[in-house]
Every structure is written in C-alpha cells, then in structure tokens.
Amino acid sequence: xxxxTALSELGEFGLIERLTKKLTTTNNSTVYGTGDxxxxxxxxxxxxxLVSTDLLMEGIHFDLMYSPLKHLGYxxxxxxxxxxxxxxxxxxxxxxxxxxxxxxxxxxxxxLYEGINLACERCGVDVVGGDTSSSMTGxxxxxxxxxxxxxxxxxxxxxAQENDLICVSGDLGASYMGLQILQREKHVxxxxxxxxxFVGYEYLLQRHLKPEARKDIIEQLKIAGIMPTSMIxxxxxxxxxxxxxxxxxxxxxxxYEEKIPVSEDVAKVCKEFDIAPLITALHxxxxxxxxxxxxxxxxxxxxxxxxVHVIGSVCAQSAGSVLISKAGETIALQAxxxxxxxx
Amino acid sequence: xxxxTALSELGEFGLIERLTKKLTTTNNSTVYGTGDxxxxxxxxxxxxxLVSTDLLMEGIHFDLMYSPLKHLGYxxxxxxxxxxxxxxxxxxxxxxxxxxxxxxxxxxxxxLYEGINLACERCGVDVVGGDTSSSMTGxxxxxxxxxxxxxxxxxxxxxAQENDLICVSGDLGASYMGLQILQREKHVxxxxxxxxxFVGYEYLLQRHLKPEARKDIIEQLKIAGIMPTSMIxxxxxxxxxxxxxxxxxxxxxxxYEEKIPVSEDVAKVCKEFDIAPLITALHxxxxxxxxxxxxxxxxxxxxxxxxVHVIGSVCAQSAGSVLISKAGETIALQAxxxxxxxx
Numbered sequence: 001x002x003x004x005t006a007l008s009e010l011g012e013f014g015l016i017e018r019l020t021k022k023l024t025t026t027n028n029s030t031v032y033g034t035g036d037x038x039x040x041x042x043x044x045x046x047x048x049x050l051v052s053t054d055l056l057m058e059g060i061h062f063d064l065m066y067s068p069l070k071h072l073g074y075x076x077x078x079x080x081x082x083x084x085x086x087x088x089x090x091x092x093x094x095x096x097x098x099x100x101x102x103x104x105x106x107x108x109x110x111x112l113y114e115g116i117n118l119a120c121e122r123c124g125v126d127v128v129g130g131d132t133s134s135s136m137t138g139x140x141x142x143x144x145x146x147x148x149x150x151x152x153x154x155x156x157x158x159x160a161q162e163n164d165l166i167c168v169s170g171d172l173g174a175s176y177m178g179l180q181i182l183q184r185e186k187h188v189x190x191x192x193x194x195x196x197x198f199v200g201y202e203y204l205l206q207r208h209l210k211p212e213a214r215k216d217i218i219e220q221l222k223i224a225g226i227m228p229t230s231m232i233x234x235x236x237x238x239x240x241x242x243x244x245x246x247x248x249x250x251x252x253x254x255x256y257e258e259k260i261p262v263s264e265d266v267a268k269v270c271k272e273f274d275i276a277p278l279i280t281a282l283h284x285x286x287x288x289x290x291x292x293x294x295x296x297x298x299x300x301x302x303x304x305x306x307x308v309h310v311i312g313s314v315c316a317q318s319a320g321s322v323l324i325s326k327a328g329e330t331i332a333l334q335a336x337x338x339x340x341x342x343x
Numbered sequence: 344x345x346x347x348t349a350l351s352e353l354g355e356f357g358l359i360e361r362l363t364k365k366l367t368t369t370n371n372s373t374v375y376g377t378g379d380x381x382x383x384x385x386x387x388x389x390x391x392x393l394v395s396t397d398l399l400m401e402g403i404h405f406d407l408m409y410s411p412l413k414h415l416g417y418x419x420x421x422x423x424x425x426x427x428x429x430x431x432x433x434x435x436x437x438x439x440x441x442x443x444x445x446x447x448x449x450x451x452x453x454x455l456y457e458g459i460n461l462a463c464e465r466c467g468v469d470v471v472g473g474d475t476s477s478s479m480t481g482x483x484x485x486x487x488x489x490x491x492x493x494x495x496x497x498x499x500x501x502x503a504q505e506n507d508l509i510c511v512s513g514d515l516g517a518s519y520m521g522l523q524i525l526q527r528e529k530h531v532x533x534x535x536x537x538x539x540x541f542v543g544y545e546y547l548l549q550r551h552l553k554p555e556a557r558k559d560i561i562e563q564l565k566i567a568g569i570m571p572t573s574m575i576x577x578x579x580x581x582x583x584x585x586x587x588x589x590x591x592x593x594x595x596x597x598x599y600e601e602k603i604p605v606s607e608d609v610a611k612v613c614k615e616f617d618i619a620p621l622i623t624a625l626h627x628x629x630x631x632x633x634x635x636x637x638x639x640x641x642x643x644x645x646x647x648x649x650x651v652h653v654i655g656s657v658c659a660q661s662a663g664s665v666l667i668s669k670a671g672e673t674i675a676l677q678a679x680x681x682x683x684x685x686x
Binding site: 002003004005006007008009010012015016018019023024025026027029030032033038039041043044045049051052053054055056057058059060061085092093095097098099100102104105106107109110113117124125126127129130132133134135136137138140142144146148159208231303 | 345346347348349350351352353355358359361362363365366367368369370372373376377381382384386387388392394395396397398399400401402403406435436438440441442443445447448449450452453456460467468469470471472473474475476477478479480481483485487489491
C-alpha cells in the first residue's frame with residue numbers, strides 16, 4: 001500500500017500547494033491561474049476577466065444558530081467581491097450554488113437570497129446563474145464572482161518592491177472578536193438558557209456577520225491617482241497576508257505594532273477575553289480589508305485617504321518579514337495558518 | 344407567522360423559478376443570465392464568455408461506495424464542460440472547489456485531481472482556481488466552467504422554429520441503468536456480502552461513472568456547416584429537456600418512440616429490471632448527450648454525422664409537446680422532474 005498522508009499533516013495551504021503543483025496551463029487565454037486572489041483571463045484588447053470562488057460550509061464557516069440567513073447571503077457574496085477588488089478590478093457577475101436539506105423552507109431561502117441580492121445591488125453586480133441541490137446534511141453555499149480590470153490596472157500579490165509603503169484599510173481583529181462573542185453567548189445559552197447579551201458589541205458583530213468589501217478604497221485610490229504595486233484582501237489575518245505578498249514578491253517586510261489599526265471596541269473586548277489585541281489583528285482573519293503596497297512617493301497622497309493606514313515598509317527578502325513591537329522587539333511574522341483538518 | 348412552504352412542494356425547477364424571479368440584471372455586460380445551460384456575458388467585439396456551475400454533493404449526486412475518486416473528478420468536470428458545448432461554445436477554464444472531511448487522505452484527493460486533470464486535458468481546459476475547505480460531513484465538489492463562443496455561433500434553448508428537426512446524439516438511458524446496477528450490487532453486498540457482478544455491464548457503468556461531454560458532436564456540426572437553432576444537454580432526461588426547449592422557444596414538438604436511440608445493452612438490462620427502455624430514455628437523465636434542433640434543409644447533412652439521430656420535429660405550440668408511441672398513440676411529454684427535497 002502506498003503511503004497515506006493525513007490532511008492535517010499538510011493544512012490548507014500545504015494541501016493546495018500539493019494538489020495544484022501538477023497543474024499546467026495550456027491556454028493562451030490563461031494569464032494567471034492559481035495563487036492570487038483571482039484567476040486572470042484574457043478578455044479583450046484592453047481588459048482582463050477576473051474570477052474568484054468560495055465554498056462556505058455550515059458548521060465550518062458559519063453557524064446558523066447565530067448567523068441570520070439574510071446576513072449569510074450578504075457575506076457570502078461580499079467575501080467573493082472582496083477578491084475582485086483585491087486585484088483592483090470591478091465585479092460584474094456572480095453565480096450562486098446552494099445545497100440545502102429538506103427541512104429548510106422556501107421562505108428561509110428567500111431570506112438568504114435577499115441578502116445575496118442586496119450585496120449584489122450595492123456593488124452593481126448581477127446574479128447570472130447557479131445550481132440548486134438538496135443536501136443530506138448542512139447548508140452549502142458556493143459562489144463564483146466574475147469581474148474585469150483594465151490590463152494596465154491589474155494588481156497582483158507579486159508586485160511589491162523594496163522601500164514600498166505597506167498600507168491597510170479600516171481596522172483589524174473586529175470580526176474575530178465578534179465571533180468570540182457569538183460563541184460565548186451561544187455557550188451561555190446552551191448551559192443556562194440565558195438570553196444572549198449583545199448590547200455594546202454591535203460593531204464587532206456587524207464586522208463578523210455582515211462584512212463589507214472595500215469597493216470604496218479602490219475608488220479612492222483611483223481618484224488619488226495611486227496605483228498599488230501589490231494587493232491582497234485580509235481573509236486569514238494580517239500576518240498570513242503579509243507573508244503571501246512577501247513570498248510572491250520575493251521581498252521582506254517590516255511592520256510596526258503601534259501602526260496596526262485596532263478599534264477601541266476590539267481593545268475593550270480583548271480585555272474581557274484576556275486576548276492581546278495584536279493577536280486578533282495578526283491572526284484573527286475575516287476582516288476583508290485591503291492590504292496593499294504603494295511606492296514611497298505616494299506617501300502624501302495615500303495619507304489623505306481616510307481609513308487607510310501606513311503600517312510599515314517593504315525591505316529586502318534577506319531582512320525577513322518582521323513585526324516591530326511597541327517595546328522595540330523584532331518578531332518574525334508567522335503564518336499561523338488555519339488548519340480545519342485537525343480533529 | 345408568515346406562511347412557510349416546504350421545499351418539496353416546489354421541487355427543484357419550481358424553487359429555482361421562485362428564487363430567481365426577483366433577479367434583475369443591470370450590467371450591460373450581462374447578455375443572458377439564468378435560464379439556459381450557461382450564462383452569456385460580453386467578452387469582446389466578436390465573442391461572448393460562457394459560464395456554467397454545478398454543485399455535487401456526496402449522498403445526493405454520488406456514492407463513494409461505488410464511485411472511484413478519479414472517475415468522480417473526471418465526471419464533475421465533464422458535466423460542466425457539457426453545458427459549455429450545449430451553447431456551441433469552447434470551454435477554456437474551470438475553478439474547482441472541494442470540501443472534505445479530515446478522514447480523507449492526501450493521496451485520495453490526488454486521485455480525485457487526477458480525474459479532474461484528465462478531463463481538462465482531453466478538452467483543452469485549464470484549472471485556474473478554486474477553494475479548499477474541510478467538511479463536517481460528506482464530500483462536496485463545486486465546479487465552475489468558463490468558455491467562449493463567437494457571437495454569431497451562440498446557440499440558446501430559445502431558438503427552435505416550427506418545422507425544425509429534433510436531433511439527439513449518442514444513446515439515452517445507459518447512465519440510469521448503470522446506476523441501477525451499482526445500487527443493486529451495493530444492496531446485495533450489504534445483505535449477503537457477495538462480491539459485485541459487473542461483467543457484461545461495462546458500457547452502462549462507464550456511461551454512469553465516467554461520462555464524456557460531446558465535444559466531438561460540436562466539432563462535426565461545425566465541419567458539416569450546420570448551425571443548430573436551439574440546443575441543450577441531456578442531464579435530466581430527454582422529456583424534461585425537450586420541454587425546456589419548447590417552453591423557451593414557444594413551440595411544441597413531436598418525437599417518435601421508434602426513433603429514440605436506446606442501446607442494446609440498455610434494452611437487455613431493462614428486461615432484467617422490468618423497466619420499459621423508453622422510460623430510461625425519457626426520464627433517466629445524466630446522459631450528457633446533446634439535444635438540438637436544426638432547420639429542415641439540414642436533413643441530409645445531419646444524417647451523415649455518425650451517432651446523431653433525428654427523433655422528431657418542432658411544431659406549433661398549440662399542438663403540444665408529444666411522443667408518438669410505437670403503437671401510434673399520442674402521449675403528452677411530462678417533466679417528471681427530479682425532486683430531491685422529498686423526504
């Protein structure tokens with residue numbers, strides 16, 4: 001018998017690397033395959049087509065105990081559109097596939113679609129297809145987003161240059177702390193039947209349950225005449241995304257703890273939970289903010305965009321990818337990857 | 344409380360109709376949204392982009408007791424490419440999303456990907472992206488296929504004209520009978536531990552486990568200079584697909600039982616199972632043959648293509664959609680739709 005390797009030995013990134021290493025692209029129309037936020041395909045003389053896809057599984061990515069179906073539909077679309085924006089593109093179409101058990105009602109699915117339609121409307125996107133299936137078990141949502149980008153404007157993960165500034169939009173860690181609160185209240189309810197206490201946590205809950213793709217940031221960069229050299233959306237946590245950019249650009253990076261944007265709401269709740277706010281920003285994930293690099297000369301222009309923060313700079317690969325703590329220590333960034341296969 | 348409607352009340356087609364009726368398309372780049380084999384999107388001056396997506400769930404669409412993973416990967420790709428061919432297009436890219444439980448090994452997933460890659464290779468398609476997730480329960484496969492078609496050559500379900508000839512490729516019902524055999528042998532094995540008997544059933548099993556998208560038919564139609572007026576692939580059975588074409592083209596149809604292609608292997612096994620072969624052709628499904636209409640003047644050209652059968656003709660909507668039995672009876676075609684939501 002040939003060697004059998006448990007999925008947990010590799011984790012998600014390792015598994016993807018192993019499964020995709022044998023893939024070769026043969027079509028001239030394939031400009032960029034796996035390895036970025038989107039696939040990049042030839043469209044016409046001036047534009048590329050962008051494609052991104054996500055699979056959301058009940059019990060893994062969401063819990064229907066506390067995810068309203070309308071929010072779930074909204075989020076499922078937004079996380080895909082976020083990938084199109086992360087290539088500096090414009091989303092135009094989505095396909096929506098769902099699998100549901102017979103215990104769902106038509107009205108429940110209509111709520112899910114209300115959220116899907118709302119997210120599409122906000123970003124000017126059409127639902128153009130999909131598939132509907134029954135499921136023996138949980139709810140499954142698979143969304144594919146399709147968009148376009150002018151060839152001159154496409155931004156990959158691989159373009160960061162030494163001395164570029166590293167920028168991130170919004171704030172980080174709120175989605176993760178929103179999830180902690182939802183899980184705590186679910187636990188309390190299960191133990192004691194107590195009604196959940198959500199007052200004061202609205203911002204965190206909204207960030208987790210109903211995130212927004214940063215269409216506005218892409219628009220403001222355009223208005224300001226700034227072209228990022230590299231970009232990625234923050235789905236797995238700042239640390240992991242920084243390492244993606246560094247690896248694919250063959251550079252290192254230096255980011256400063258004191259510059260990393262964490263909201264007061266997050267700081268407050270982190271005390272309650274005895275978690276360092278920095279950890280939620282580095283490893284929390286599901287923020288759907290944009291992380292990007294810009295040339296040093298864009299400093300004045302980028303500083304003027306509200307909610308964009310310069311958190312560090314790109315350096316030579318040999319200098320490593322590090323965080324400078326508030327105390328002045330140099331700490332190597334780690335991809336504390338998610339490993340959903342661990343039992 | 345508002346009315347709650349069970350999914351089984353609507354079935355798959357009814358549910359899709361209800362969920363998609365509120366969808367409006369706002370982008371100029373959306374040429375045709377839901378309701379055909381693919382979505383049709385603006386690509387460039389001469390071409391459209393085609394998009395099709397399918398969600399395959401363990402326990403609903405396949406049973407790992409008898410579906411080898413390599414075949415499953417192959418089939419999952421082929422059924423999507425079949426949708427691109429059904430628009431008279433050329434598939435170019437797929438995205439592949441999978442969710443698996445931790446009990447799978449890396450080597451098992453590599454087998455799945457071998458099948459995926461083989462199907463892609465055969466049709467000149469690149470895997471350009473996807474998503475990998477863990478699953479609390481069964482295996483989930485979500486594939487999106489992207490292709491293109493010259494604007495002059497796109498074929499919809501809606502173009503059938505009165506007096507057109509109705510054609511179908513290959514033969515029908517074999518996949519369904521292949522499934523019956525697999526289920527019987529599984530049952531026998533569960534009851535008595537007897538080794539499955541598959542000798543003599545190879546053709547039927549192959550048609551079920553490893554179907555081919557009919558790329559060759561599209562190529563031969565092109566060589567023969569035949570442009571179908573409407574086309575669809577046979578995934579739910581001939582009857583259901585004929586009704587799709589008739590409804591969307593506002594026409595009726597008359598097909599002849601004696602002309603419907605059913606292989607000898609199917610006829611033989613139907614006797615064993617005491618099933619009328621006609622039923623497997625009309626309602627079996629998963630044949631992935633192409634059903635299309637051509638103008639009457641293409642008769643001589645289309646007759647020359649091996650494995651294409653003329654089975655009837657298009658008539659006025661008022662004449663209904665009917666089958667003429669071997670005994671000369673006129674029977675209304677019914678969409679004995681699949682209803683996976685029935686418990």
